[in-house]
Amino acid sequence: MLSIGTMARRTGTKVQTIRYYELIGLMPEPGRSEGGQRRYGTPELDRLAFIRHSRQLGFSLEAIRELLDLSDSPERRCAQVDAIAQKQLREVEARISRLEALRMELQRMISECRSDRVANCRILEVLRDHEECLSDHHRPVS
């Protein structure tokens, strides 16, 4: 029987986070000790590890909920699982390309600043004036 602290240590999660997952129904309500403390078994540990690993891969809690539901019905076709992963991959790729554009813009901005007074600072000029921008980074960074 594992305490919540042990679960946390084994999966690299904060204790509060585990309780939060329980609150939103991602983790089941576990058994309790005599005194009312949470007690977990190996299936719960595995489930938590699955959740954490998926989070590290950038899946939203909603997506993870779906993946967990799917993995509970092993006879189903895994096309849906594949679709979720594909979607996540596309999102990651989109984020990368937006960040690449930002990186280039920031580099250009920084490299152009050769003054030493704020009054002539190229960085501030670029920030003031969108027209100076080469790239189109019009959607918020996410």
Add this chain to the structure above:
Amino acid sequence: MLSIGTMARRTGTKVQTIRYYELIGLMPEPGRSEGGQRRYGTPELDRLAFIRHSRQLGFSLEAIRELLDLSDSPERRCAQVDAIAQKQLREVEARISRLEALRMELQRMISECRSDRVANCRILEVLRDHEECLSDHHRPVS
């Protein structure tokens, strides 16, 4: 004199967002019409454009607050501005490399899945078992 809606349209901001910036002190309290509606001038429009552009470049509101403060004292050295921009660049670069690791992991995961039943799905296996991971993506994606 510009209404809040005009400001919003000109800068690609939502009306609520402008009011939010005022609430947190990023935008000044503007003058008001007879009936109590906000009325802005060109300096406020410029300030808002600066904020929005900085946001698009991924700066946090805190960083933008600093940049705005700095740009108000033109005789200061711009080393501090440079430092903020450098920090932002480093953060963007760090995010990119974490996302690159995720992308590779997702691609590998997806390409390995050749089954059609959830029971044998490689994607779910990889998510279940962190040991199968090649990369170390141990910090949360941001």
Add this chain to the structure above:
DNA sequence: ATAGGACCTACAGCAACTGTAGGTTCAAGC
């Protein structure tokens, strides 16, 4: 004069946690 779009305030909600306060339980050492 009126219609309906734009504006007002105030507040709740989002994601995904994190932190705090104030109290209880557990387990190791004596």
Add this chain to the structure above:
DNA sequence: GCTTGAACCTACAGTTGCTGTAGGTCCTAT
């Protein structure tokens, strides 16, 4: 068996950067 202090408990507020809603007022064009 007792003590001590780390770990646990609940409940709730706060984080970032907005976005949405309700219920009401104002502005401006016709």
